[in-house]
Amino acid sequence: MSLAVTLSRAQEGVAAPQVVVEVHLSGGLPSTSIVGLPDSAVREARDRVRVAIQNTAFEYPNRRVTVNLAPAELPKDGGRFDLAIALGILAAGSQVPRERLDDCEFLGELALSGELRPVPGILPALIRARRCGRRIVVPRANAAEAALIGESDILLADSLAEVCAWLSGQGELGTPTAPDIDDLLTGMPDMRDMRGQHQARRALEITAAGGHHLLLMGPPGTGKTMLAERLAGILPAMTESEALESSAIRSLAGEVVDPAAWRRRPFRAPHHTASGAALVGGGSSPRPGEISLAHNGVLFLDELPEFSRHVLEVLREPLESGQIVISRAARQSTFPAEFQLVAAMNPCPCGYLGDPLHECRCTPDQVARYKGKISGPLFDRIDLCVEVPRVSITELSANRGPNDDDSATVRKRVVRAREKALLRAGQPNAALSVVNLERDCALRSAERDWLQAALDKLGASARAYHRILRVARTIADLEGGTGCVEQSHLAEAMHYRRF
Incomplete structure (x- = not known):
C-alpha cells in the first residue's frame, strides 16, 4: 500500500485545528506536489523534506509523491508540517511502520541535515492534542513550553532519525521536565x-x-x-x-x-x-x-x-x-x-x-x-x-x-x-450577569430606595447602576460580616464613580 496518513496541527488563533497529512506514492515521472491551501513556506517543504530524508540515510521515493493537507479550506503556513510530511512519505514507502502513527501527532520544522527546529506558537497545539488524548512529538527546542503542560504524552526529539528509530521500536524519546515555580511575588513591585x-x-x-x-x-x-x-x-x-x-x-x-x-x-x-x-x-x-x-x-x-x-x-x-x-x-x-x-x-x-x-x-x-x-x-x-x-x-x-x-x-x-x-x-x-446580579446583590427596601433616589438625581445610566452594584458587592465581600450589600457599601461604590 502506497498511502500513509499522519496528523499535525495548524496555527489559527488559539484554536490549533487538526490537519490530516495524506501521502500517496504513484507511478509516473518523479515529482512532489503539496496540495491543500499551503502557503509558500509549506510548498517549499518538499525540498527541505527530500534533502532531510536523504541526509538521514533513508531513500526518497523515485516516484510521484502527492501530499494532501486536509481540510483543504484551512490555510496552512510555516514549516510546522515538515516532520509529519516526512514521516508520511517514509511510511508510504514502507521505510517506517505505520502502526504507531495512528495515535500520534507530529510538529516540527526540518533542517536540511534532518535536525528538528523549534515551532513558534506550539502551546495551543499541545493543549488541543492533550484534550484529544493523543501523544504529540515536538522538537526538543520547544521543551520549555512543553514542560508547562506537564504530561508524559508529550515526546521530545532532536532529529528525524530519532523519531524514525522510535517508530521502529529501536529507541525512546525524551519527555519534558516539570519546571520549578518561583514565588509569585518574587521580583514584583510591592x-x-x-x-x-x-x-x-x-x-x-x-x-x-x-x-x-x-x-x-x-x-x-x-x-x-x-x-x-x-x-x-x-x-x-x-x-x-x-x-x-x-x-x-x-x-x-x-x-x-x-x-x-x-x-x-x-x-x-x-x-x-x-x-x-x-x-x-x-x-x-x-x-x-x-x-x-x-x-x-x-x-x-x-x-x-x-x-x-x-x-x-x-x-x-x-x-x-x-x-x-x-x-x-x-x-x-x-x-x-x-x-x-x-x-x-x-x-x-x-x-x-x-x-x-x-x-x-x-x-x-x-x-x-x-x-x-x-x-x-x-x-x-x-x-x-x-x-x-x-x-x-x-x-x-x-x-x-x-x-x-x-x-x-x-x-x-x-x-x-x-x-x-x-x-x-x-x-x-x-x-456577574444581570440575572446573577439581581440574585447576589439583592437590596433591602431601604437600600434600594436610597440608591434609586441618588442615581435618579445624578442621571446615571443602566450600565452605571449595574457596575455600582458589582463594586458594592466586592466591598461587602472584602469586609465580610453578614454578606449583605448595605448602604455604606453602596455609598463607597458611588464615591468611586464619575457621572
Whole structure:
C-alpha cells in the first residue's frame, strides 16, 4: 500500500485545528506536489523534506509523491508540517511502520541535515492534542513550553532519525521536565513601596478583589504608575487553565514563556503611540495584540487621553465581551481578551488642575477638549475612578504606617474576597450577569430606595447602576460580616464613580 496518513496541527488563533497529512506514492515521472491551501513556506517543504530524508540515510521515493493537507479550506503556513510530511512519505514507502502513527501527532520544522527546529506558537497545539488524548512529538527546542503542560504524552526529539528509530521500536524519546515555580511575588513591585494614597490603595484592593476596571486621575508624579504596576502582584495566582491560556497567547505572539513564572498574571503597558492593530491584534495572518497578551491579567494605559480616539474606541467591545474577533479576507481569528483595564491620566493638559502647589495654565476649553478625548461609552465601562493627590514630603519620608500593608498582606484579603465570589457565582463580581446580579446583590427596601433616589438625581445610566452594584458587592465581600450589600457599601461604590 502506497498511502500513509499522519496528523499535525495548524496555527489559527488559539484554536490549533487538526490537519490530516495524506501521502500517496504513484507511478509516473518523479515529482512532489503539496496540495491543500499551503502557503509558500509549506510548498517549499518538499525540498527541505527530500534533502532531510536523504541526509538521514533513508531513500526518497523515485516516484510521484502527492501530499494532501486536509481540510483543504484551512490555510496552512510555516514549516510546522515538515516532520509529519516526512514521516508520511517514509511510511508510504514502507521505510517506517505505520502502526504507531495512528495515535500520534507530529510538529516540527526540518533542517536540511534532518535536525528538528523549534515551532513558534506550539502551546495551543499541545493543549488541543492533550484534550484529544493523543501523544504529540515536538522538537526538543520547544521543551520549555512543553514542560508547562506537564504530561508524559508529550515526546521530545532532536532529529528525524530519532523519531524514525522510535517508530521502529529501536529507541525512546525524551519527555519534558516539570519546571520549578518561583514565588509569585518574587521580583514584583510591592505595595510596601507606596506611602500615603490610602484612598487609591483601597480602590486598588477593590479592583483586584472584584476584577474591576480602574481609572487613576491626578497631577504628574503622584504615584499613579506605581499603583498600577502593583495590581498584578495582589491578584490571585492564575489557575492552571488560565496560565495555559495566557502562555498559549504569548507563544503565538512569538514571546518566550518563562516556565518558572508562568503562573504570574501578565502586565502589559503599551505606549500611547500604539496603533489600533497593535492594541487589539491584526495582520494578514492575524496575531494577538496587547489586549490578548493581557488576558487574565492587567492592561495599563498610561496617559490615557494621549492615545488616539480611534485606538481607545476599539477597546469598547472587548471590555464587554472578553474577546476580540479579527476578520481578514482569507481567515477569521478569535483571541480571548479578559483583562483588567487600569488607566491613568492627568486632570488637564498641563497636569496641574486643582494642584495646590502649581498653577494650572489651561483654559476651560483646553480642559474640556482634553477630557473629551475619552468617549462617554468608554468612560461608562470603567468601574472605579479615584483621585491620586500629591503626597507631602513628610508622608514620603515617614516610616510605613499600620495601613501601609505589603502586597502579600493585601493579596490574602483579595484572595478571600475572590473565593467568596467564586463560591457564590463561579466568577468574579465584575463578570456577574444581570440575572446573577439581581440574585447576589439583592437590596433591602431601604437600600434600594436610597440608591434609586441618588442615581435618579445624578442621571446615571443602566450600565452605571449595574457596575455600582458589582463594586458594592466586592466591598461587602472584602469586609465580610453578614454578606449583605448595605448602604455604606453602596455609598463607597458611588464615591468611586464619575457621572
